[in-house]
Amino acid sequence: MSTLPRRQRFPELLTAAPRLLRTALLPALLAALLTTLLAALLASPSPIAAQEPAAPPVGVPEEVPPAAEAPPPAPLSEDARLGREVYRRLEQIPDLQDWHVEVTDGVAQLGGTALTAAARDRAEQTARDTIGITAVDNRLTLPPNLEERVVQPLLKLEERGRAVIGYLPLLAVAALLILFFAWLAAAVARWDLLFRRADNPFVQNLSRQLVRAAVFLVGVLLALEILDATALVGAVLGTAGVLGIAIGFAFRDMAENFIASVLLSLRQPFAPNDLVRIDDLEGKVVSLTSRATILMTLDGNHLRIPNSRVFKGVILNYTRNPLRRFDFGVGVGVEEDLVEAQRLGIETLRKTPGVVGDPEPWGVIDQLGDSSVVVRFYAWVDQQQASFAKVRSEAIRLVKLTLEDAGMDLPEPIYRLKLEGSGLSTAPPKPAPKAVPEESQAARKAPAAPTPQPSPPP
Numbered sequence: 001m002s003t004l005p006r007r008q009r010f011p012e013l014l015t016a017a018p019r020l021l022r023t024a025l026l027p028a029l030l031a032a033l034l035t036t037l038l039a040a041l042l043a044s045p046s047p048i049a050a051q052e053p054a055a056p057p058v059g060v061p062e063e064v065p066p067a068a069e070a071p072p073p074a075p076l077s078e079d080a081r082l083g084r085e086v087y088r089r090l091e092q093i094p095d096l097q098d099w100h101v102e103v104t105d106g107v108a109q110l111g112g113t114a115l116t117a118a119a120r121d122r123a124e125q126t127a128r129d130t131i132g133i134t135a136v137d138n139r140l141t142l143p144p145n146l147e148e149r150v151v152q153p154l155l156k157l158e159e160r161g162r163a164v165i166g167y168l169p170l171l172a173v174a175a176l177l178i179l180f181f182a183w184l185a186a187a188v189a190r191w192d193l194l195f196r197r198a199d200n201p202f203v204q205n206l207s208r209q210l211v212r213a214a215v216f217l218v219g220v221l222l223a224l225e226i227l228d229a230t231a232l233v234g235a236v237l238g239t240a241g242v243l244g245i246a247i248g249f250a251f252r253d254m255a256e257n258f259i260a261s262v263l264l265s266l267r268q269p270f271a272p273n274d275l276v277r278i279d280d281l282e283g284k285v286v287s288l289t290s291r292a293t294i295l296m297t298l299d300g301n302h303l304r305i306p307n308s309r310v311f312k313g314v315i316l317n318y319t320r321n322p323l324r325r326f327d328f329g330v331g332v333g334v335e336e337d338l339v340e341a342q343r344l345g346i347e348t349l350r351k352t353p354g355v356v357g358d359p360e361p362w363g364v365i366d367q368l369g370d371s372s373v374v375v376r377f378y379a380w381v382d383q384q385q386a387s388f389a390k391v392r393s394e395a396i397r398l399v400k401l402t403l404e405d406a407g408m409d410l411p412e413p414i415y416r417l418k419l420e421g422s423g424l425s426t427a428p429p430k431p432a433p434k435a436v437p438e439e440s441q442a443a444r445k446a447p448a449a450p451t452p453q454p455s456p457p458p
Contacts, residue, residue: 079103082132089126095119099140101127106134114140167227174223181219185212201272202265202288253308257291260307264288269315277316278305322384323356326392330399331372333409338365338373341408345377348402352395354386355379371414 083103090096090110096119099112108127114120124138188194189212195204265288270276274285276295283295283303293310295303318324332341342363349361359380366376377399381391403410 078132079105082106082108082130086127086130086133089130090123093119093123093126096123096140099123103133106132107137108133108135109137109139111139112141114142117142170227174226177223177226178219181216181222184219185215188212188215202261203268205288206262206265253306254291257307260311261288261290264293264307264311270317270320274317274319276318278310279313281305318388319383322382323359323380324383324388325359325378325380326388326395327376327378328392328396328399329366329374329376330403331369331374331410332403333411334368334371334373336373336408338375340406341375341403344402344406344408345375345399348399349377349379349395352379352391352398354381354391355395356382369413372411 080103083101086101086103086108090099090101095115097113097115099110099114102109102111108130110123110127114123120138120140120142123140124136127133127136127138189208194211195207270285272285272287276282276285278293278295281295281297281303283297283301286294286296286302288294288307290307292304292306295305297303330341330345332338342365345363346361349355350357355361356379361377361379363375363377366374368374377395379395381388400410
């Protein structure tokens, strides 16, 4: 490098400036122009790029435009909701293949294949346990596996048989306990000391049956407790409650007769051997059962009357009061002394065996007939001392004989007949002629002597 003075170097720089511009600035300008053109080409949108949104610059957060509000989803039906719930629960069972669930009106239908019977039963129980499912139509099929179809049931049967054999001692103890309480119930029911306060045999019989049933029920409960089957009692009672309603409607008459027998036993309108009339039926009481009242009619027939009819009917008890009154009428001629007829009849009744003196017999003039006057007599009989029918029969016979011995007329009914078309009427029949002595009859049969006729006048 030359060491020229500063004044001499400045002109030399001026002469070298164009050359420096050509050699340094021109390449720089060309590079800047090319860079600008390249950037313009890169920034111009292409047909493909125009369809896609431009990527945001790096470091600048992307602005998300506000999304339009989507319409709310339609609410699920009850069957669809239940179907999803059952499907979600069945997914937890591994031994199901190609299965599906459909719910219609609360009824779940299961379809597909279950590898084991246990999986099939579990799927059905799982569907039943879902709240809202009313019934399950289990159409899950089992694969044709001999072990599952034959061997498994045999194994279950063998297991249950062993369980029964293990329970045999307990079953024997429970059976002996039930037999003992059955004997004890019968012995208690036959113990007269417990039931002698009840005077009516029907009440005694009902009390014996109730006590016997209660003692036997205690034995059954103890036997179930030994077998650890007390839970069965609740199930049985619950079932009995439902069945009781159905049976009550089906056997309404039987239940009505039983309740009537209980009420009749408590009210005691009659006792055994009482002579009663129930509506138009009459007889002596033989027994009162849970369904019917049994009578023995006076002509020896066996009569069964439903207790409901007895309870609702009119009951006339002839035996409850030992004194019973009877009456009968006697027709006396209209020309006879009626007061005398009354006196004779009452005196005869007082002397009749079986007629009590208190109340005393008495008689009244009952009615005035066409051919006689009816005098009616009344008297009382002690049914515990004499037969009612026999005393009445004897009283009628004795009164008739007494009036006839007194010469009183006991006329028969007289009828007057009129013949149509003839204008004639038949007179009442004449009484039979009295007996005529044989001499008078012979005299009547003998021919009568001719009566002398007067001679004619000359």
